[in-house]
Amino acid sequence: MQNSTWVASSVVENLIELQHLPRHVTAARVIIVVAFLGLVRLKVTNLSLAIPAVLLAAYHERALYQKDGISTVKYSVLGVLVPWLLTFGYRFVAMRRRCRQLPSVPHSFVLGHVPTMAKETMKFPGDVHDHVIMTHIADTYDLRKHGLFFIDSYPIMSEPLMVILSPDVSAQVLQNQGEQFPKHPVLNESFGRAIGPKGMVGQEGEQWKELRTMFNPGFSQANLLSMVPMMVEETTIFVSRLSKLAAGDGFIENTDSLAAAVTVDIIGQALLGVQFNAQTTSNDLVTSVVRASHLVKTFTNFDIRKLNAWRYLKLRYYEAISNTKITEILSARWTELATAPEKASSSGAIFDIAMAKYMKRGGSLQTGVTKDFLELMRDNVKTFIFAGHDTTSTIITYALWELSRHPKSLRKAREEHDAVLGSDPNEAGERITEDPRLANALPYTTAIVKETLRLWTPAGSVRISPREGTTVVGLDGVTYPADNCMIWSANNCTMKDANIFPSPYEFIPERHIPDQTPFGPIHKNAYRPFEKGPRDCLGQELAMLETRIVLALTLRKFDFKEAYDELDRRLGRTPKEFPVLEKVGGRAYQVLFTAAKGKDGIPMWVSERK
Numbered sequence: 001m002q003n004s005t006w007v008a009s010s011v012v013e014n015l016i017e018l019q020h021l022p023r024h025v026t027a028a029r030v031i032i033v034v035a036f037l038g039l040v041r042l043k044v045t046n047l048s049l050a051i052p053a054v055l056l057a058a059y060h061e062r063a064l065y066q067k068d069g070i071s072t073v074k075y076s077v078l079g080v081l082v083p084w085l086l087t088f089g090y091r092f093v094a095m096r097r098r099c100r101q102l103p104s105v106p107h108s109f110v111l112g113h114v115p116t117m118a119k120e121t122m123k124f125p126g127d128v129h130d131h132v133i134m135t136h137i138a139d140t141y142d143l144r145k146h147g148l149f150f151i152d153s154y155p156i157m158s159e160p161l162m163v164i165l166s167p168d169v170s171a172q173v174l175q176n177q178g179e180q181f182p183k184h185p186v187l188n189e190s191f192g193r194a195i196g197p198k199g200m201v202g203q204e205g206e207q208w209k210e211l212r213t214m215f216n217p218g219f220s221q222a223n224l225l226s227m228v229p230m231m232v233e234e235t236t237i238f239v240s241r242l243s244k245l246a247a248g249d250g251f252i253e254n255t256d257s258l259a260a261a262v263t264v265d266i267i268g269q270a271l272l273g274v275q276f277n278a279q280t281t282s283n284d285l286v287t288s289v290v291r292a293s294h295l296v297k298t299f300t301n302f303d304i305r306k307l308n309a310w311r312y313l314k315l316r317y318y319e320a321i322s323n324t325k326i327t328e329i330l331s332a333r334w335t336e337l338a339t340a341p342e343k344a345s346s347s348g349a350i351f352d353i354a355m356a357k358y359m360k361r362g363g364s365l366q367t368g369v370t371k372d373f374l375e376l377m378r379d380n381v382k383t384f385i386f387a388g389h390d391t392t393s394t395i396i397t398y399a400l401w402e403l404s405r406h407p408k409s410l411r412k413a414r415e416e417h418d419a420v421l422g423s424d425p426n427e428a429g430e431r432i433t434e435d436p437r438l439a440n441a442l443p444y445t446t447a448i449v450k451e452t453l454r455l456w457t458p459a460g461s462v463r464i465s466p467r468e469g470t471t472v473v474g475l476d477g478v479t480y481p482a483d484n485c486m487i488w489s490a491n492n493c494t495m496k497d498a499n500i501f502p503s504p505y506e507f508i509p510e511r512h513i514p515d516q517t518p519f520g521p522i523h524k525n526a527y528r529p530f531e532k533g534p535r536d537c538l539g540q541e542l543a544m545l546e547t548r549i550v551l552a553l554t555l556r557k558f559d560f561k562e563a564y565d566e567l568d569r570r571l572g573r574t575p576k577e578f579p580v581l582e583k584v585g586g587r588a589y590q591v592l593f594t595a596a597k598g599k600d601g602i603p604m605w606v607s608e609r610k
């Protein structure tokens, strides 16, 4: 605050002086002031603001009074850097004292947990998803017995990170005392421009409850079943794209992109009853939402990329396009529903149902739709596209990849499809369209999807505990302080616990079928790819249904095989070897690309099955 006031007065002072200065000095100052405002807008504060402030002051002194600027620098150091250093020192010592005894990797007073974290991270490629590293650390340093561990990386992160390793500890945070642990603000900071400030993922309290109640009916089993014929139609386009590739050289450069197009098309229809046609053409709305979501790359509150003005401008650009396009669609839907509300139930589109519900309660029916309501709907359309397409495409891609490596599971899935959907794979779509319940009558295929989600979970949950005195009890029975921690329910870690999921890195769909599992029953809180508790995934049934339909229509028609060698050959690259990746996917390891995705979108060979 002190810094900001000082900077503001410097800026004002500069502006007043402008009229007396030579032109080049004026131009330089204007540039500096604009850059300053940009920094403030990007919420880059503290040291990053203090340094340019000192430089500006020195420059000011030199340009205006032909002095060397030293005296101003001295005052600036005293006025800005000394208080900053004192605050930093206090926080530094407090953080190191707080974290040194907590379960974690070895701790150093100077660098906290950073040296060991860095050492372990260096064993992986630079783009590996953080949850892969956390799982590796939990096992390497025998931390699972505590059910959680802490990372003190101050000043990289201003708060301790609590990584949860046990479903019972996750349950305390996400299931039992949900409201005590709201979503971490970093979610809104990271996703803000991509999903809009009113998106459900970042809301709390009454506002969140209202949104959840508004959208729940659209995700009911009955409504989802009514969408099955549409999902089959979109998947048929996916199948014909695969056929075309198989008829060529059979190389799929990026399987995830191919799958993402089908999930986007399904979401467009499911949400708005609109055809995005992402599989067949390019669409400005889809491109802008998807590109904006791919610019989201961080979950820490310290990130140098926040200074990247180019990234920020691109986000603004995509935001403007998607806002305009979605608002156009929503306004048209509103006008149609206002004259014929019954169309909401016949279209089954999730946003039609939500808007009709809102109208029924008298919301702006007479006066027309309000700007606020339109913005609320618009941000949630973006949120749902964002939350629903990448995650689901990742699971489709990993499922095809896992089955290409596990012929026994593939054979069992094909047998199930023969038995339930008829022996001709070309008729499977028709069968499902005639009787959508068949898409829910594929237990082995469901087990495949579940096992893929366990091994390759694409999303977790990040919370904060703002209340003083909040605690969490570890598996070791110790009560740990949780206040002001960033809390990560790292479901990738919990679902790789050998005590809960024996042979945790092996693909064993049978473990999800009680009368086929070679293991005992699964612990009640342990399976959590969609998280658990009041903020669990709203779209989980939709995601399961569409993934099952995609598998039902493709597995008997095609054979797939990993094709990283071919991608390397085409790109003329020689990959570096990382032995540590062996059990976590090898070349198909998870990277952070909005969701946790397979590296390079998992290139594959596809061929028509003989």
Ligand code: HEM
Pocket: 183, 200, 201, 202, 212, 267, 383, 384, 385, 387, 388, 389, 391, 392, 395, 457, 458, 459, 460, 461, 462, 529, 530, 531, 534, 535, 536, 537, 538, 539, 540, 542, 543
């Ligand atoms: C395989 C696919 C999916 C996975 C693994 C997944 C995973 C998750 C997870 C872990 C959360 C909790 C996040 C948190 O606590 O911060 C979540 C929330 C959410 N998901 Fe999904 N998701 C998937 C697909 C979808 C789809 C298809 C949609 C909708 C079209 C969707 C919409 C949402 C929404 C709206 C929330 C926020 C719920 C709330 O805050 O109450 N998801 N998802």
